[in-house]
Amino acid sequence: MGKRNYNVFFNTHTVSGIVISVALYVIFFAGAFALFNEEITQWEKGTYLNEVSKKEVDYDAILVSLNKEYHLVGRDIVFRLGQKGEETNISLLPSKDSLSPKEAKENEYFELNTNTHKKKEYDEFYSLAEFIYRLHFFSQLPYVGIYLAGFVSLFFLFAIVTGVIVHWKKIVSNFYTFNPRSILKRMWTDAHTALGIIGLPFQFMYAITGAYFGLSILVLLPANFLYNSDRDQLIEDLRPELKVYDWAAKTQDKIPSVNDFVVANANRWDATTVQRLTITNYGGTNMKYQLLVSQPETEHFFGEGWVTVDAFTKEVVAIKEPKEEIYIENIQRSIGKLHFGSYGGVALRVVYFILALITCFVIITGVLIWLEARNRKSIPLKKRLYTNKVGHIYMAICLSLYPVTALSFLFVKLLPQSYNSKKQTLIYYLFFLSWLLASVLLRFLRSNYKINKITLISGAILGFLVPVANGIVTGNWIWKTYADAQYDILTVDLLWILLSCIAVLFAIKVKPSIQEKSSLAKTPIDYKNIAAQLMEEESKALPKINTKNLNNIPMRTKISLLWIFIAIGFIFHHIYGLATVFFNESVLIEGSTGETPFWAHQWRILMEGLALTFGLLTLEVSKKWFKTITFVWAIILGLFNLYHVVTAIIYEVFNVSEILVLILLVIANAFLIKSIRQWRKLAV
């Protein structure tokens, strides 16, 4: 490889790596815990698992009681039976019968105890396990979170491939040169490449499967095109078990027993577990029952079988045996198996967990190399300040995730039962606020050594408290859960003890003297006299020649114009929204009284109101605080505008004039941020 290509790839590896580093760290860290989703759910509930065979559940009784509440006629009913214990998740799809009442046209999703018939809505069974699982793909960011995670995954793939290209020649030799006593940069580089190579197959697999889960819409798009947007046919070909059966008519006959169907088909093949029971077109003349079962991997690696039976004639409509190898189905199943590590029991998931944490370490060392390499005397102080600031923020956000997660585990254990229905909100507040607070506080320590030490020790202390809190609150001490064979609860407690032990070990091993091996020790930054040093540096630089440029617009005029442009953009956005009246759309928003509601005022003031205000004030005010306020607001507005474009493209891609205005707004906003930034600097 030529010198040019080496440097180019090196640069792309650095840039892509640094850009995605924090997001990728969060994905891997949350993902490591999400591997134990089911165990954490069980741990959180704290009740002992009551193992029941899904083959003997009284489904008929459940359907009778659900019918009273939800009007099942015309709906599809899905029982997800994959999890252990008595709880099962049930989805009710909207009724296809046009005569059904309005309530029956809604989607329903809840958890039901198949024994006691006690039902829990989503916010009642929301758990920390669910929160962490969703954090893994940024689901807390509405609409765009999962796509963001998908793109991070794609660029992770890019970073992996460019990384391998760059390190190709040194892969073998670097394995033997690893020396923890050498200077820090050498050590980070060696650890980064050695662990990066060890974890390569694992990371490569995750980059691809992760990209698929986040961006599966981009895989479907070409397929959809070839099928001429015939969705039903597409599903029937690629996911035959989800074939759609249209609603015909309501039946007057008695609904045949589902229990009999399950009993008759559950043991059709050897050693199967029931995964899913689907009832299509409930109460219709063409009602279908479908049972989906799986075999253990030892029996058959992709062993999934299913059978669809006509409820009335008892005729088998479609069937797939577990031993049948169908490429189209297996390849899709392989992605899920690889990604969730669901093919080798707990032991495999522990290996996955360790590899995921190693990947976190690879990400962190990548950022640290980047920092170490940029702490040289020859680099201007201003630039060094910036890289160090970015480094401290990155480290603070990433490393504080560990104590914050431990704190959340403690929190859900100590939270009184009566708050269960508000759990989602409370977890959001606790997790994000403590994370924000910890990140801000740690960032201002301005020392990665201290950030590391504090997060390791606080995380270890909180982590050791997790099994203790569990024991005190629920009585599930580890020796008791071990004796009673409640391995799910035990796994989570042991995981925290293991993690805390490792954290303590590292915290002790990392001595303050290690800081002397950082490049920062040779060329320290004196944060107390920053202003004076910066002045000195600036005066050393050659005075800029001030040529008169006739093309120049004065800075404040420019900023003011940009603010007003943005305000006008918002106004156009509203007009386009209103203009649908001409095209015969009903404009009245439900519940309108003729008065403008408060939320509308709020948005008007926040959007065009503030933009106009700042546009006006910029003409007269040039104080420092004003510049800071406008700068911060311009950035927030910019993010909002960007988000607006993305959602508009996703949800109304054909509204081109609207999208154009929104894109112009983003561009104007970018110019605005740039100009205000320059304006702020002018004063110094």
Next chain:
Amino acid sequence: MPANSKYLSTSAWHKTAKIFSGIIGGYMISAMLHMALALWVPFQKNMLITAVYTLFVMWCVLLIVPFLFKNGWKVLVVYIMAILFLAVAIHYGNLYQPLN
């Protein structure tokens, strides 16, 4: 050891052209190649579903390729030509051997 900047392209336009071709063009070529192959090979649906893995691998390769070029516009032209060629292949594929 940050990369030696004398080898890196300095023009923002060239950089933008490369990144744009890599992300948008790369996806289009990768997706369209899978479509064209799905139409022209005998095992159509198997080919189509293989995209769950290969679409992203190929996209990643096409993200890297532009950086081998010095001139970003050249990449853009090459990618556009590839897209046009694939569009023709898909068009005739749809005419003569549609998905069945």
